Amino acid sequence: MNHISDQCIFCREDGGIPVYLDEMCRVVLTAEPFPGFCRLIWNRHVVEFSDLSATERQHCADMLVATERALRSLLSPVKMNIASLGNITPHLHWHVIPRFTADSHYPQPIWAESLRESRTPTLPPQFIDRLKKAIMTKLDEVKNAGN
Numbered sequence: 001m002n003h004i005s006d007q008c009i010f011c012r013e014d015g016g017i018p019v020y021l022d023e024m025c026r027v028v029l030t031a032e033p034f035p036g037f038c039r040l041i042w043n044r045h046v047v048e049f050s051d052l053s054a055t056e057r058q059h060c061a062d063m064l065v066a067t068e069r070a071l072r073s074l075l076s077p078v079k080m081n082i083a084s085l086g087n088i089t090p091h092l093h094w095h096v097i098p099r100f101t102a103d104s105h106y107p108q109p110i111w112a113e114s115l116r117e118s119r120t121p122t123l124p125p126q127f128i129d130r131l132k133k134a135i136m137t138k139l140d141e142v143k144n145a146g147n
């Protein structure tokens with residue numbers, strides 16, 4: 001399943017505001033009503049994590065760690081949620097979601113019934129630029145400092 005599919009939205013579109021891109025994958029900031037909700041999207045059309053090579057799996061894991069650490073450093077969420085579902089869009093992607101006690105669903109998953117009106121903080125000034133820089137910094141730490 002390495003072909004580009006006309007039916008696949010992640011083959012046709014970025015899937016959000018790009019904040020990181022390399023030859024294997026990208027990270028986008030979504031328009032979902034959860035502050036800092038990002039997606040890590042594999043560039044090539046693969047369906048499952050187990051479709052990746054060993055090198056790709058390692059890079060995917062490093063990118064998840066870098067993205068999670070970047071969001072934690074900028075937003076100080078009470079918890080991070082990382083999920084790979086893809087039932088509706090079967091093109092490998094991961095949801096990387098900062099969670100706050102005042103968000104509309106906490107402590108339930110964001111896909112559950114809403115529990116309240118969200119009272120999460122708005123994103124800080126220049127958030128997109130700061131997120132781009134933070135992902136690069138954290139990725140460098142993961143790749144080069146080995147942590």
Ligand SMILES: [Zn+2]
Pocket residue numbers: 004005008009010011012044045046090091
């Ligand atoms: Zn696709």
